[in-house]
Amino acid sequence: MVYEASSVWAQFKYGDQFYFLKRQALYACVGIGGFFLGSKISASFLKKYANYFLAISFLLLILVLIPGVGLIRGGSASWLGFGGFSFQPSEFLKISLIIFFAKYLEKFYEQSDKIKTILPPLLIASIGFILIMLQPDFGTCMVLAVSLFAQIYASRMPLKWFVIFMFTGIFAVCILILSASYRFERIMSFIDPFQDPLGSGFQIIQSLYAIGPGGLLGQGIGESYQKHYYLPEPQTDFIFAIIVEEFGLFGGLIVIGLYGLMFFCAFKLIFSTKNIFKCYMCLGLLALFMIQVIINLGVVISLFPVTGITLPLISYGGSSLCVLLFSLGLMVNKNEQE
Amino acid sequence: MLPLMLIKRIRTIAVITVLLVASIVFKLTYNTIFMHQELVTLASELWQRSFPLYAPRGYIIDRNGELLATNEPTLSLYAIPYQVKDKMQTSVNLASILGVDQEIIFEKLNKKASIVSFHPYGRKLTYGQSEQIEKLSLDGIYLVQDNLRTYPYKEYMASLIGFVGIDNIGFAGLESYYDNYLTGKRGSLNYYMDAKGGLFPNTQSEIIAPSQGMSLELTIDLRLQNILEREMENAYLQYSADEVVGIIMDPNNGEILAIGNRPTYDNNRYQDYDQTIYNRLLPVYNSFEPGSTFKAITFASAINENLIDIDNDTYYDKGYEIVAGTRINSWKKGGHGLQTYLEVLENSSNPGFVQIARMLGKDKLYQYVKDFGFNQKTGVDIQGENKGIMFSYDNFNELEQATTAFGQGISVTAMQLVTAFSAVINGGYLFKPHVCKSLLSSSLMERVYEVTPTVVRQVISEETSKTMRRALESVVSRGSGRKAYVEGYRVGGKTGTAQIAENGVYVDGKYILSFIAGAPMNDPRLVCYFSIKNAHNAVQYGGTTVGPIIGRIIEDCLKTLGVEKNYEGIEREYTWMDTKTAQVPNFIGKDKKEVKSRDFTFVFVGSGNKVIDQLPRVGEMIPIGSKVVIMLGGE
Numbered sequence: 001m002v003y004e005a006s007s008v009w010a011q012f013k014y015g016d017q018f019y020f021l022k023r024q025a026l027y028a029c030v031g032i033g034g035f036f037l038g039s040k041i042s043a044s045f046l047k048k049y050a051n052y053f054l055a056i057s058f059l060l061l062i063l064v065l066i067p068g069v070g071l072i073r074g075g076s077a078s079w080l081g082f083g084g085f086s087f088q089p090s091e092f093l094k095i096s097l098i099i100f101f102a103k104y105l106e107k108f109y110e111q112s113d114k115i116k117t118i119l120p121p122l123l124i125a126s127i128g129f130i131l132i133m134l135q136p137d138f139g140t141c142m143v144l145a146v147s148l149f150a151q152i153y154a155s156r157m158p159l160k161w162f163v164i165f166m167f168t169g170i171f172a173v174c175i176l177i178l179s180a181s182y183r184f185e186r187i188m189s190f191i192d193p194f195q196d197p198l199g200s201g202f203q204i205i206q207s208l209y210a211i212g213p214g215g216l217l218g219q220g221i222g223e224s225y226q227k228h229y230y231l232p233e234p235q236t237d238f239i240f241a242i243i244v245e246e247f248g249l250f251g252g253l254i255v256i257g258l259y260g261l262m263f264f265c266a267f268k269l270i271f272s273t274k275n276i277f278k279c280y281m282c283l284g285l286l287a288l289f290m291i292q293v294i295i296n297l298g299v300v301i302s303l304f305p306v307t308g309i310t311l312p313l314i315s316y317g318g319s320s321l322c323v324l325l326f327s328l329g330l331m332v333n334k335n336e337q338e
Numbered sequence: 339m340l341p342l343m344l345i346k347r348i349r350t351i352a353v354i355t356v357l358l359v360a361s362i363v364f365k366l367t368y369n370t371i372f373m374h375q376e377l378v379t380l381a382s383e384l385w386q387r388s389f390p391l392y393a394p395r396g397y398i399i400d401r402n403g404e405l406l407a408t409n410e411p412t413l414s415l416y417a418i419p420y421q422v423k424d425k426m427q428t429s430v431n432l433a434s435i436l437g438v439d440q441e442i443i444f445e446k447l448n449k450k451a452s453i454v455s456f457h458p459y460g461r462k463l464t465y466g467q468s469e470q471i472e473k474l475s476l477d478g479i480y481l482v483q484d485n486l487r488t489y490p491y492k493e494y495m496a497s498l499i500g501f502v503g504i505d506n507i508g509f510a511g512l513e514s515y516y517d518n519y520l521t522g523k524r525g526s527l528n529y530y531m532d533a534k535g536g537l538f539p540n541t542q543s544e545i546i547a548p549s550q551g552m553s554l555e556l557t558i559d560l561r562l563q564n565i566l567e568r569e570m571e572n573a574y575l576q577y578s579a580d581e582v583v584g585i586i587m588d589p590n591n592g593e594i595l596a597i598g599n600r601p602t603y604d605n606n607r608y609q610d611y612d613q614t615i616y617n618r619l620l621p622v623y624n625s626f627e628p629g630s631t632f633k634a635i636t637f638a639s640a641i642n643e644n645l646i647d648i649d650n651d652t653y654y655d656k657g658y659e660i661v662a663g664t665r666i667n668s669w670k671k672g673g674h675g676l677q678t679y680l681e682v683l684e685n686s687s688n689p690g691f692v693q694i695a696r697m698l699g700k701d702k703l704y705q706y707v708k709d710f711g712f713n714q715k716t717g718v719d720i721q722g723e724n725k726g727i728m729f730s731y732d733n734f735n736e737l738e739q740a741t742t743a744f745g746q747g748i749s750v751t752a753m754q755l756v757t758a759f760s761a762v763i764n765g766g767y768l769f770k771p772h773v774c775k776s777l778l779s780s781s782l783m784e785r786v787y788e789v790t791p792t793v794v795r796q797v798i799s800e801e802t803s804k805t806m807r808r809a810l811e812s813v814v815s816r817g818s819g820r821k822a823y824v825e826g827y828r829v830g831g832k833t834g835t836a837q838i839a840e841n842g843v844y845v846d847g848k849y850i851l852s853f854i855a856g857a858p859m860n861d862p863r864l865v866c867y868f869s870i871k872n873a874h875n876a877v878q879y880g881g882t883t884v885g886p887i888i889g890r891i892i893e894d895c896l897k898t899l900g901v902e903k904n905y906e907g908i909e910r911e912y913t914w915m916d917t918k919t920a921q922v923p924n925f926i927g928k929d930k931k932e933v934k935s936r937d938f939t940f941v942f943v944g945s946g947n948k949v950i951d952q953l954p955r956v957g958e959m960i961p962i963g964s965k966v967v968i969m970l971g972g973e
Contacts, residue, residue: 109341154347209384211369212377225385225530249370253363260359267352271345279340283348294358301365 027318031325038329060089098284112155218248393522393548415460421478550780557593577873589760591791592769629836632745639706659689684817695743821885826903831855833881
């Protein structure tokens with residue numbers, strides 16, 4: 001699918017229509033390795049070293065911000081390079097924070113109805129958010145925040161605090177939106193994309209032009225019009241638009257159905273687990289996965305404003321693919337002994 | 339076991355997830371199924387590009403199928419900027435071929451447009467230009483078929499036919515008047531293009547063929563037009579005239595057989611001329627004082643009202659007539675004396691027409707002038723028609739009535755005059771003149787619409803018309819129109835000499851010399867009007883200067899139309915102007931008995947048998963039949 005969506009751009013940019021396919025295949029191999037690696041790591045090991053993982057993640061994040069060390073891609077200084085490969089430390093932060101929260105919530109489950117219990121981990125998480133926002137990477141921040149929110153929700157915290165959280169969150173998001181004009185434009189263009197069809201509404205319109213004509217059964221494999229430079233980055237953020245354009249509503253529903261199946265299995269796994277730490281960890285990782293899927297699909301079908309979040313497992317992108325597969329590996333680990 | 343509250347809360351998260359996924363499914367379905375048609379339309383606009391394919395215009399042909407306006411295939415230049423690799427080199431090459439600044443082309447090639455055209459220098463290229471461009475085979479530069487409108491007869495009929503602009507839209511003349519019919523339906527070459535201007539792979543470009551416009555068949559007869567053009571050209575050059583105007587019409591249906599004017603222009607190169615030349619067809623655009631040609635109208639009105647018996651009623655022309663304190667003179671000093679009304683017309687006697695105006699009276703005269711179509715548009719299918727000028731009814735007093743009766747103080751177009759004159763001789767029917775005979779399919783095989791003659795009204799009776807034919811014929815054979823006489827074709831007509839008024843004042847020595855005539859008078863086939871404005875080195879008299887021209891036009895046209903000659907008409911009468919003359923021989927010294935001659939009659943004075951003197955003297959040229967006075971004397 002990555003090949004399908006990207007061949008035209010790849011041909012144009014790198015002179016090789018298979019460019020993205022080759023790289024994605026390589027990442028997939030690494031990712032599958034990561035999956036098996038993850039499935040071998042027991043929950044107790046993770047729980048034991050959770051604090052260290054978090055510390056290392058913070059260190060890497062700080063490293064990224066040091067000029068000359070971090071690689072700047074697409075306007076964000078979020079990459080660290082080793083030899084020929086590069087990765088995003090923020091991906092590791094996501095997992096380590098979720099593990100850290102899981103450990104903390106298990107430990108203080110009974111006291112978690114008091115707000116002061118929750119405050120220390122929230123403060124730690126805030127440091128992470130600030131570091132990520134310095135890159136800046138709003139999308140990652142939001143995804144992580146929602147995941148941690150889901151974990152906290154699953155504690156004994158009274159609902160009134162969530163209402164307060166919600167408002168604070170909305171307030172914070174508003175501040176963030178207003179603090180960067182491009183975010184504000186995205187929101188405006190979401191409300192009426194045709195007002196500025198060549199500017200901020202461009203991506204939304206182009207996405208609709210891919211999806212609408214797709215119809216019930218699509219234009220057929222390789223028959224996408226929109227991937228011919230109309231839709232920017234068709235292999236990442238808008239890959240679902242190309243899927244629907246070529247395979248129609250039918251193809252789109254199959255993809256959504258597969259994700260739904262994965263969610264279902266994950267929830268089943270969470271309910272069947274007897275270990276509170278494992279339950280929290282899986283819930284966090286699942287939320288991380290789900291929120292990316294839902295936001296990406298929502299953006300593509302113009303249900304949400306454009307955010308720049310890729311579609312897990314399908315979009316092009318090595319770091320994301322590997323980390324996702326690794327985290328799925330962590331979830332399927334059967335070892336629940338203390 | 340997990341705490342119950344944890345399970346409950348996670349269950350809530352699962353429910354929220356289900357709701358979110360469901361809303362995504364719903365929105366996706368909405369977009370792909372319900373918005374499908376609308377988005378397909380919008381997206382197609384985004385993907386589809388089209389090259390215009392210009393439709394050829396319909397032809398314009400004369401009544402015998404001769405092409406008067408046709409199309410020459412040519413090529414126009416287009417560029418797809420994205421596909422032009424070396425924009426600098428391409429612009430340099432094109433600039434030298436097209437003869438424009440390199441920068442202009444360079445700028446065009448850098449436009450953010452899918453297709454650019456080069457207007458106007460890149461449209462309708464010459465054969466040489468397109469060949470050079472073809473040879474260079476430049477990337478992204480295309481030559482697309484176009485049509486160049488051409489007029490094979492150039493200056494002939496230019497004012498009538500007009501021309502088209504660079505986009506093949508009619509700008510002047512019939513090209514403009516009938517533009518909707520002549521314009522074809524533009525076609526296009528549609529294809530799908532990616533966002534950067536490249537062709538989509540695996541897509542078919544679709545050609546919507548342009549369809550040619552309808553063709554126009556004119557009532558014009560090219561053969562007659564050529565005769566008229568020849569005479570207009572000659573008169574224009576010979577007399578260094580300001581303007582020459584000519585119309586030939588079929589009086590039986592209002593069809594215009596030939597029409598034109600000088601000065602004219604070449605409509606293939608209209609850009610080279612001033613707008614004042616090409617924007618008007620003088621026979622319908624100009625109005626002027628008709629002068630004596632108008633007398634035919636007044637005369638017919640009086641006959642129709644049974645006011646005059648042209649053979650028996652008489653009028654004594656003493657040389658002038660006083661109207662409302664103003665003296666109106668006859669053109670002949672001392673007047674024409676006692677005349678029948680037929681002679682009043684033959685001699686074009688102004689005082690005689692003053693009398694006719696008095697007999698008709700204000701209302702009748704006014705009504706007839708209007709009924710003959712003056713002071714209103716004829717409705718001819720030609721642009722820019724003038725309706726002329728006439729005194730308003732309230733100002734139509736005695737003097738105005740008198741001058742209008744002999745064609746002064748009224749302004750008419752040549753078209754109005756020809757239409758009215760046709761009614762005078764065709765049995766009384768005023769037709770709506772027209773120049774479009776029919777609309778044909780582009781293949782010229784099928785008649786789509788045929789113009790039928792329209793009778794506006796019957797102005798005079800058949801009987802009056804018959805009398806008028808005889809009267810007008812007599813003007814040509816015996817009166818002021820003698821010079822238009824054609825042996826065997828019974829020409830009937832009326833001369834006209836009108837002073838040109840500039841800013842309301844008559845200018846001395848500037849005249850419009852005109853002649854209107856129909857033929858043959860036993861069965862009118864055509865009416866011809868011809869006028870010369872401000873002729874130099876010419877006798878400033880319509881009959882003398884234009885008469886011979888009308889004669890030639892009518893003779894050539896009737897011969898072309900295959901009309902048989904007929905010798906039953908009124909015999910030509912010779913006057914001093916063109917009578918046969920003979921030299922007076924010497925009779926002095928001869929006996930009275932010897933004084934004899936076939937050419938002369940004699941009056942004898944004195945007594946005796948010998949001729950002692952004679953008048954005129956020996957050797958003088960005098961008209962045959964003249965009297966020679968012989969003085970007798972001797973033993």
